[in-house]
Amino acid sequence: MHRVAALALDGLVLLDFGAISQFFGHRHRDPEPENYELVVCTEGGGPVTSACGAAVGGHGDLDVLEQADTVIVPGYGPILEPLPERTASALHAAAERGCRMVSICTGAFALGHAGLLDGRRATTHWAVTADLRRLFPTATVEDNVLYVDDGRLLTSGGVAAGIDLCLHIVRSDFGAEVANKIARRTLVAPHRAGDQAQFVEYGHRPAEPADIDMARLLSWVEERLDRPLSVAEMAGHIGYSTRSFSRRFQAQFGTSPWRWVARQRILRARQLLESSDLTVEQIAARCGFETTVAFRRRFRELVHVSPSDYRRAFRTRSEAS
Structure with a gap:
C-alpha cells in the first residue's frame, strides 16, 4: 500500500484537492486491488478555509507526513507569503527522508518556500510562473507546460493539468493499463504528455x-x-x-x-x-x-x-x- 499525504493549506483550491481525492483516495466498486491510501493533513489538524470559503478538515496534524511515501500540495491562496515555519520544516523533512514531493497548480510555491525547488525543474499555473521564477531564482521554471517530472519532485500547471499529473503518477507506479482504466472511469484523456502546452485564456487563441x-x-x-x-x-x-x-x-x-x-x-x-x-x-x-x-x-x-x-x-x- 502506497501512502499519499495531501497537505491542505489556507486558500485551498478545491478542484486540485478533488483530483487528488479521486485518483488516490476514491474507493471504487471494481474488484481491482486498492493501490493507494490517502490521508489529509493540516497544520494543527484543524480545518482550513478553501478558496471559495468552505472549510476542509484533515485526518491529522503535520506528523502525518512522516509516514507518507508521496506528499502532494494542492493549489492554495497566499502564495507570495512564506509558509509557517513548522509547515515548511515538515515538507523539507519529508523530502530529506526520500519522499516523493508533488504539487498541483500554485502548490509549487509551498515547495519553493520549503526550499525544495532550489536547482530543480518546476512549473505552475501559467498566470503566476513569473512570480515563481522571481521568488525562487535558483529553480528552472518551465513556462506553459502541463507538468514537470524531475525525479522525486513533480509539479503541474493549473487546474486540469493536475489531473494529467495524477494519471502520470499512477502510470509510473502501476503501469499504463491501470492508469488507462482509471482514466476511462473518470472520463478524461488517458494520457497528455507533460510538455504539452497548458490551456491559456481563450482570448489568447x-x-x-x-x-x-x-x-x-x-x-x-x-x-x-x-x-x-x-x-x-x-x-x-x-x-x-x-x-x-x-x-x-x-x-x-x-x-x-x-x-x-x-x-x-x-x-x-x-x-x-x-x-x-x-x-x-x-x-x-x-x-x-x-x-x-x-x-x-x-x-x-x-x-x-x-x-x-x-x-x-x-x-x-x-x-x-
Whole structure:
C-alpha cells in the first residue's frame, strides 16, 4: 500500500484537492486491488478555509507526513507569503527522508518556500510562473507546460493539468493499463504528455465554433494504431478539412495531430510491454511502426529508456510490489 499525504493549506483550491481525492483516495466498486491510501493533513489538524470559503478538515496534524511515501500540495491562496515555519520544516523533512514531493497548480510555491525547488525543474499555473521564477531564482521554471517530472519532485500547471499529473503518477507506479482504466472511469484523456502546452485564456487563441470531439477521435484511432494513419484520415473521420483540423487540434491540445498519434502508439506499446510476452518486434508491428528501429528510437525519445529496459524495470517493480 502506497501512502499519499495531501497537505491542505489556507486558500485551498478545491478542484486540485478533488483530483487528488479521486485518483488516490476514491474507493471504487471494481474488484481491482486498492493501490493507494490517502490521508489529509493540516497544520494543527484543524480545518482550513478553501478558496471559495468552505472549510476542509484533515485526518491529522503535520506528523502525518512522516509516514507518507508521496506528499502532494494542492493549489492554495497566499502564495507570495512564506509558509509557517513548522509547515515548511515538515515538507523539507519529508523530502530529506526520500519522499516523493508533488504539487498541483500554485502548490509549487509551498515547495519553493520549503526550499525544495532550489536547482530543480518546476512549473505552475501559467498566470503566476513569473512570480515563481522571481521568488525562487535558483529553480528552472518551465513556462506553459502541463507538468514537470524531475525525479522525486513533480509539479503541474493549473487546474486540469493536475489531473494529467495524477494519471502520470499512477502510470509510473502501476503501469499504463491501470492508469488507462482509471482514466476511462473518470472520463478524461488517458494520457497528455507533460510538455504539452497548458490551456491559456481563450482570448489568447482564435475563437473556434466548436472544439474537437476527442472521445470520438480517440476511440477511432485506438482501433487503427496497427496501421498507417494520416492527418487527412483523422480529419475526414470527424468531418473537418485537413487544414482546419490541424489548426484546431494544435490550439485545443497544444501539440500536432502527428505527435499526438505517436504518443498513442507508444502508450499502446507500454501496455503490451507490461502485460504480454510479445517480442519487441511484434509490439512494434502492432503499434503501427514500419520498422523495429523506428519503434525503439521513438520509444526511447518519449519514455527515456529502451523497450526492453522498460519491460524489465516494470516487471521488477511489479514483483517487488
